[in-house]
Amino acid sequence: MTFIGNKSDLRVVGTRPVRPDGVDKVTGRAVYGADATMPGQIIGKVLRSPHPHAKIISIDTSKAEKLPGVKGVITSADIPNIPSEEAFVGEGPMNFRDLSLNCMARDKVLYEGHVVAAVAAINDAVADAALKLIDVKYEILPHVIDVEEAMAPGAPILHDNLFTAGVTPKPTTASNVAKQVRFTIGDVEAGFAQADVIVEQTYTTAPVHQAYIEPHACVAAIAADGQVLITASSQGHFMIRAYTAKLLGIEIANIRVTNAEIGGGFGGKTVVYLEPLAVALSKKSGRPVKMTMTREDVFRGTGPTSGGTIWVKVGATKDGKITAAQTVIKLQAGAFPGSPINPALMCAFAMYDLANVDTLGYDVVSNRPKVAAYRAPGAPISSFAAESAIDDLARKLGMDPIDLRLKNAAKQGSKTVYGVTHGVIGYEEVLNAAKAHPHWTAPLGKNQGRGVATGFWFNIGGESTGGVFINEDGTASVVTGSPDIGGSRASMAMMAAEVLGIPYEKVRAVIPDTASIGFTHVTGGSRVTYATGMAVTQAAQAVVEDLKKRAAMIWDISPEAVEWKDGEAVPAGANAGGFDPLPLAAIALKAAKTGGPIGSEISVNAQGAGPGFGAHICDIEVDPETGHSTILRYTAVQDVGRAIHPSYVEGQIQGGAVQGIGWALNEEYIYNKKGHMDNAGFLDYRIPVASDLPMIEAVLVEVPNTRHPFGVRGVGEVPIVPPMAAVRNAIRGAIDLEMFHLPMSPPRIRAAVDAAKAPKAAE
């Protein structure tokens, strides 16, 4: 793969055209999950547990089944009881048995909202009535919500067969701690012994939901011959196919999934909740079944990300050289193992070139919904603590916090705690751009503060398929297996247009169903523009090679004597002959006579995704009377490798930053003593609205990733990593209060103001 070098040579990459799916989305024509229909469809609905932890003694569905209009009722008896099996299909490790039990509880319910049964009926009203007729007898068990309480001796145990992994000797008693994991380099004790200044603190973060505006939805049908059709909104139709096949024991070739337009996901739509149930209900009823979640379902029944407790200790010499960094992180996994503890540990200090680092983590189950991936899973949690500690360290040292970071910045050759040595990265460039930005030195008023924080995310590559096909009139069709969640059809068409040398408007990108293109991993991990873009670029390059051969055939010269320039075949030099250039359209017209249709589909398993780094500067004004924080100005600097469509890159950064601001200031799952979520709606789970925010300035730094033909690095996840610490550090600057708990909501800030005013008790 040759690197398509200088930015000045690019005609399409780096411009800002209108996206191919744009008109459909501004006119209401685009079909999202809940908009899709199948002929003869009926409505499927689920019954959810009202208890956070209980044994299911019995489920009597007989009354519901007899209700006129009910076409089928299912319970776990209708879902195969599959064995434990680890898999990696979504955006993290997943145990198929846990996934099955999460879709439909079998012997126990493990959180309020856990599905225990489902019905299919001729309409909403009948389905609702049928749910009320299902009689579930529970034996209520003690529950545990908090992570520390779940780890304590005597805590209610969720799974009798869960023994802490990663400890020797293997434990003999069941525990809510699913896993203990450690990454370490050097010797932190020796490092702390060299330190002149040490900061040490414990922080907590609350679980937060991805809060995509589109609730999960699907429509599914299984025919008498066992063939399954599913249309669903998700971050991966191949993921839906894989999970549905596994959970229901169906061969993959018998399932065809069409991806509807997706109304946001942020990691939360990388797993299934409804699809296997819809297929099971279709089997029972003989009809296509449509299922749509309510917003309350989304909050109670789908994965937020973990909340956690993070202890951090960092030491440095007087001149600001960090000598050791250490963290212990306990993350809530929800009802089944699988918190993002590993990436939380790996990312905490990945921005720094450190000799001595020790990170220890615990993956802890409790009676909450099973967590799902959320944008840079784990990294925002650990970075909130680590970047708050780095800020405190800078204060203690009397150093500029950007200078402290520059002094310890990771660079090419820096070794990470998880064993990987950084390649070409742009962290120093990002820090320098932040420092040079006028925002960093702008004046501040009373009760106003400025914070900075930085963040890291690996970005991933993986399996992708992309195709480029030349149409008879010289236009091109681009197909990929990656659901387009934020404009990727535009970037795919742009990369293909660049390589083919034709205008962007001549290229159309679509996402066909799972039977019509090769396997493609989920849209997640900031991988699509990188990995799927690599497949599309390689396919376009293969097409260009073919076009050159066709021109050579038409001219009756050797293919080596043909060059491709600006969308035309031209003779390589005077010796090749004096032929007029052959435009792509002219070659396309003669395709039948030169070997048939012109096109290429390439599947890759892309390696070498370049990691991304960001630095965010936040100005905040805090009202000490009300505890309310107002974001005054926000600048997000990020190394994006190379921006294919800069507007959508900026959009990723702005959107990620604002999700982080919500995480910092407002968002949290609130549980009452009964283990019920008290705020399962957008009124009480408050995500940022337009009037909460200023413009968000995105500054693109481009340190090209040498492993991608255009230099692309993933961009979607990095921007949610720095905001919480940036906001926290800004609040400290505004009112000189150290905040340790998220969200830093008005009541929390009020309490901190009051505590600071109160006379200090003797310690």
Add this chain to the structure above:
Amino acid sequence: MSKIHVETTINGEAMEFLANPGESLLDALRNTLNLTGTKEGCGSGDCGACTVIIDGRMTCSCLVLAVEAGGHEITTIEGIAQGDTLHPIQRKFLENAALQCGFCTPGFIVATKALLDKNPDPTETEIRFWLAGNLCRCTGYDKIVRAVQDAAAEMRGG
């Protein structure tokens, strides 16, 4: 319970349909009239994805009963463009990349239409407060606000 006959005007056309007494206007639009451009994000009036204009007023269609639509004029996202000519608001949303997933977009465009019909020259603050009932989780609102400013400027100029 028998259905109720509703006569109304939607996007300038006289329409009639049958609705259950408890059915929301949103459900009638989506399920009965097949106008699925209006979205449901919450069903409780908190997200604005179902925004329509009723007699000139911006309204969450999930909070209105379908039968209440009788005799009123309703504009949905499907009625914003003139045939195949996009409304300046729609064009500016595209040019400014003011959408990522696009799910909240119909609600934002309809809400913006209601704003600019009333106030052709809103300040940034006025735009942000007018749109505070429309949730977007993708964009951080920056490019949406810019698109509204651009559309307003073009519409004033034209």
